Amino acid sequence: xxxxxxxxxxxxxxxxxxxxxxxxxxxxxxxxxxxxxxxxxxxxxxxxxxxxxxxxxxxxxxxxxxxxxxxxxxxxxxxxxxxxxxxxxxxx
Amino acid sequence: xxxxxxxxxxxxxxxxxxxxxxxxxxxxxxxxxxxxxxxxxxxxxxxxxxxxxxxxxxxxxxxxxxxxxxxxxxxxxxxxxxxxxxxxxxxx
DNA sequence: TTTAAATATTCAAATATTTCGATGTATTTA
DNA sequence: TAAATACATCGAAATATTTGAATATTTAAA
Numbered sequence: 181x182x183x184x185x186x187x188x189x190x191x192x193x194x195x196x197x198x199x200x201x202x203x204x205x206x207x208x209x210x211x212x213x214x215x216x217x218x219x220x221x222x223x224x225x226x227x228x229x230x231x232x233x234x235x236x237x238x239x240x241x242x243x244x245x246x247x248x249x250x251x252x253x254x255x256x257x258x259x260x261x262x263x264x265x266x267x268x269x270x271x272x
Numbered sequence: 273x274x275x276x277x278x279x280x281x282x283x284x285x286x287x288x289x290x291x292x293x294x295x296x297x298x299x300x301x302x303x304x305x306x307x308x309x310x311x312x313x314x315x316x317x318x319x320x321x322x323x324x325x326x327x328x329x330x331x332x333x334x335x336x337x338x339x340x341x342x343x344x345x346x347x348x349x350x351x352x353x354x355x356x357x358x359x360x361x362x363x364x
Numbered sequence: 365t366t367t368a369a370a371t372a373t374t375c376a377a378a379t380a381t382t383t384c385g386a387t388g389t390a391t392t393t394a
Numbered sequence: 395t396a397a398a399t400a401c402a403t404c405g406a407a408a409t410a411t412t413t414g415a416a417t418a419t420t421t422a423a424a
Contacts (some may be wrong), residue, residue, distance in 0.1 A: 183288060183291050185287070191286035193286075194282035196275060199278060205362070206361065217402075219400090219401090225383075225385080226384095226401075227383080228382075230403085231328070231381095231382075231402095232402095234310075249390065251399085251401070255362070258337075263359065267352060267356050270297070270347070287412085307370075316412095318370085318417085319372080320369075321411075322371060340422065
């Protein structure tokens with residue numbers, strides 16, 4: 181993984197609200213989470229949530245999929261694994 | 273690992289200069305790196321390098337040890353592993 | 365014990381990020 | 395087609411981060 185992508189992912193992970201978003205995937209026991217769910221959970225306005233989701237998508241940590249007027253998000257396990265691998269390489 | 277610590281580590285990892293610092297540990301094939309080495313490598317003034325090193329130490333990614341008027345840094349593998357574990361938990 | 369070397373701290377400027385109100389766009393429903 | 399719903403974008407304010415010049419501190423050497 182390129183340093184630039186590593187930096188971008190780290191930045192995406194460096195905010196309490198975005199961490200909370202990612203943790204929703206674990207708690208839900210479903211593989212997708214809806215934008216509206218996140219809007220309800222976080223104590224932020226809709227534009228702020230939209231901004232945070234965009235950062236996660238731009239970092240490729242989340243994959244978004246349109247479903248009518250809703251948006252579904254999926255955790256991108258491949259990118260998460262690649263990030264973990266890059267971290268493991270630091271220990272070499 | 274607490275979310276707060278996870279956030280702090282992610283933030284520490286979200287800067288190109290700090291990533292370059294961490295990669296010096298791999299490249300050197302030695303387990304410690306001196307402050308002066310990093311000052312020579314990075315294209316930044318000494319106070320800026322000092323600031324970045326402080327962030328890595330504050331996030332517990334680096335352990336610092338005084339040696340005369342020099343400072344030696346060690347990579348904190350335990351914290352790196354704990355961070356990796358927290359990332360793996362996101363996939364659950 | 366003065367001087368030099370290595371690193372830290374302070375302060376301010378530049379830049380980036382976060383947040384939200386207002387508004388725009390797309391899609392569904394009435 | 396008009397209204398409502400879900401989400402995105404814009405613009406601005408508040409806040410945080412990055413950077414370096416100046417200076418302080420600590421330790422070693424002369």
